[in-house]
Amino acid sequence: MFLVDSHCHLDGLNYDTLHRDVADVVAKAKARDVHLMLAVATTLAGFRKMTELIGRRGEVLMSCGVHPLNLDEPYDFAELRSLAAGDNVVALGETGLDYFYQQDNKAEQQTALREHIRIGRALNKPVIVHTRSARDDTLAILHEEQAGECGGVLHCFTEDTATARILLDLGFYISFSGIVTFRNAEALREAARYVPLDRLLVETDSPYLAPVPYRGKENQPAYVRDVADFMAGLKGVTVEALAQATTANFGRLFHVDAERLAVRG
Numbered sequence: 608m609f610l611v612d613s614h615c616h617l618d619g620l621n622y623d624t625l626h627r628d629v630a631d632v633v634a635k636a637k638a639r640d641v642h643l644m645l646a647v648a649t650t651l652a653g654f655r656k657m658t659e660l661i662g663r664r665g666e667v668l669m670s671c672g673v674h675p676l677n678l679d680e681p682y683d684f685a686e687l688r689s690l691a692a693g694d695n696v697v698a699l700g701e702t703g704l705d706y707f708y709q710q711d712n713k714a715e716q717q718t719a720l721r722e723h724i725r726i727g728r729a730l731n732k733p734v735i736v737h738t739r740s741a742r743d744d745t746l747a748i749l750h751e752e753q754a755g756e757c758g759g760v761l762h763c764f765t766e767d768t769a770t771a772r773i774l775l776d777l778g779f780y781i782s783f784s785g786i787v788t789f790r791n792a793e794a795l796r797e798a799a800r801y802v803p804l805d806r807l808l809v810e811t812d813s814p815y816l817a818p819v820p821y822r823g824k825e826n827q828p829a830y831v832r833d834v835a836d837f838m839a840g841l842k843g844v845t846v847e848a849l850a851q852a853t854t855a856n857f858g859r860l861f862h863v864d865a866e867r868l869a870v871r872g
Contacts, residue, residue: 785818
């Protein structure tokens, strides 16, 4: 079985007491059938540090972008485009809008999201989108900037079925994290049942949002297996079928060679 963690922050894991190094994280993931992960940057300086930490690994792909809560760190869009053009970078992001934690720079957040999409379209690389308390503006910008041309994913989905329907109409994929396993997440589970199998991704968003039974602990890519197990139950399919579908979806969205999506040895 081949699972992909479609969104993790490997540079945020605890390498002091929980993991020896990135190789240790990868080995733990492989032991639970997670053979590929997408390491997502939240600043450009962080992207450089993350690539130094991880190095060139067949099990890890990269995404380059600036999170809406990190726009106070200086960068320019030419630099973003240059870094995102790298051959091991498969996506722009994470980008998006977050009005829950920050409302005093809405215009700046919106500009950044638009620029990420424009660069994604220019490079033919999809966008990884974060949204919190900003549903309407997020959907409007995705539509106005024709984000469907480069494609993308609404990661760590916490919206409702109506939002999922709009995103699917835009051609987007929808990714579910450990939140779907939480006791109070029935509305989210309803949305997960609605999203068709050929548009689903699974993720950890590690080190955050560990699924049940690890809730409250640091998350890690290995735990995407628990998300997949849970999602398979929701969708009424085997975990093997869920893995096959979400891995194929990952390959289509991020233009990943089928050879890379096969277990070796």
